[in-house]
Amino acid sequence: MRDKLVYVLGAAAILLFVRNILAITGLPPEAQQGAIFKIIFFHVPMAMTAMLCSFVALVGSVMFLITRNFKYDAVAVAVTEVGLALLLGNLVTGSIWGRIIWGIWWTWDARLTSALVCWLLYAGYLMLRRAIEEPTQRATFAAVFSIFAFIDVPIVIFSIKWWRTQHPQPVFWGGGSFPPDWAQVFWLNVLAMILFGAVMCAVRLSQEEQQRELDSLRRMAHAF
Amino acid sequence: MSAVAIEGVWKFYGDYPALRDVRLEAEPGACLALIGRNGAGKTTLLRIVAGFSRPGRGKVKIFGTEPRETETRRRMGFIGHGISVYDELSAFENLTLFGKLYGLPDPRKSALEWLERTGLERVRNGLVREFSRGMRQRLAVARAFLHEPSLLLLDEPFTALDDRAIAVLQRLLREALAAGKTIVMSTHQLREALDLASHVALLSRGQVAFHGPRTPEMVADPGYVYARYGDSG
């Protein structure tokens, strides 16, 4: 049942992406930035979905600490991994855009910096998990770390924004304008990205559960 | 009311149950010996009783209260695999430190008293790192008895000890039992343990395979419980 649902949702995400890509290629180039501006159709939805992921990771972590049910731990690790992948996509697309518009791959712009710090934060979550052998302790410590990381996200974003507004910036974000009739395609692509993220999470979730089952079988084999 | 009541305790490592529905009781004044092979779950169970880790399911009651309650902890003494005293502090400093943490009325006096009872008064200002193995172990015993706990939890207490420390520990345990205190210990040294024990519980693969009073056969043949109730081996 769950497998079928995942296939259906996955197919829906792909179809929606295809539809959106066709629509996006059909749009005229943006007035100031040209075709590269269209990267925003993927760049921003990735960031939005990644943020959603970090929130779900928080919920999963807190729920694990309350219930000690490993399902929630699996949810937390699945969404964190997918969120990290999406945030990486966000960083890469941002970087490509920067290369075309600013002429440089990277600048310590407020948004780039905060995205990078958040990425490192959640990469720490995965590193912490890898370093702990015992599953209960791993889940508990990872959940605690996830709470610390989530609280840090708004502080990081606000403080870096503040920091940048005090300094003259060599380059500024944006410059292009978003034609109103593009909004529909944009939001449809946000939906496609969230669907895609959800499907990826579901796949990782079942992998995580199988992994746990394997792990306990292996322990049982060693014990007896 | 039981001194220790273990009510259907499960402990999971991931999905793997290291303890499965363990139910045990120890009345006040009893001495319960937990026996079982390596990996049977003895240490895991003792650590749950001591409040060092939480059970996945089930409950532990110490004199009717939760193990993590402050008042409960005051009534428990624990000797684990390590000696749990600081190498950089002197014997006296170690004991006064724990005396203070346990809120004893006069930590220095209690410390001196227990140094004497474990035969360490001569070296009381020596740093633990300079102590011989046997002295360190006796200090560990003093640390666990310092606050006069009514429940003693001992994890393989005789394994690492030298002869003198074993003698000290056995004497103290006998005194404690005579004073109506409760002891739960896990052990491999069946002879030393069964000598003291009033009850025996055999853990096998995380389950209680046998639980009952100690009988004369057990002392005569320490392998008896294993042979009668244990799994092959």
Add this chain to the structure above:
Amino acid sequence: MNFPRQVLVIAIKDLRAEIRTKEAINASFAFALVVLLLFSFAFDPEAETTREISGGLLWIVFAFAGTLVLNRSFARELPNDCLDALIAAPISGAALFLGKALANYVLVMAMEVVSLPVFCIFNNVGGPVSQKIWPILMVMALGTWGLTVIGTIFSALTVNIRLREVMLPMLTYPILVPALMAAMLLTKGLVLGQPLTGDSLTWLKMLIGFDLIYTAVSLALVEIVLVG
């Protein structure tokens, strides 16, 4: 025994053990010196720009060298399974955490207070720093508390895991970014002779907020870290 006394007993225990061996504090100060030396190759200490970057440099030294102290904090309990005895003792996890944090705070501050004059001499900023010494010390006190709180709770989190020494900085520095940024900016402003007003005041509030939030979160979660 009441809560503040329990905190104090733990802190004094840690400090006494540290003073006997001096493992952490010596390593930390020596490391701070080495980093300061390396900076002199990386940047021209005579240049006017040194003042501009002094805040950043100083806090990089503090964060790097401080980690060595923090790494030892719970690792100190490992050799004889002493952590078991502390967890078994009838004190709350919060008291244990605050006591250890307090000891770490004293050690990290000691390292910083000794490193600061060395930094000033090496980088030729003694004049401006001595003019603003009290505000600079206040910023150090606040920034170091943030560093210590995060470092102590993560020291407890990483004490039993593989690659402990590497994991602690990898986990703490990203979380500390806002606090370090605030401390760097405030220190820089003070070295440049700017008063603590306007934007600086907002940063100061941010730093205090960071300290308060993470002290509260750590106190709330420490029991879970210690006993699961």
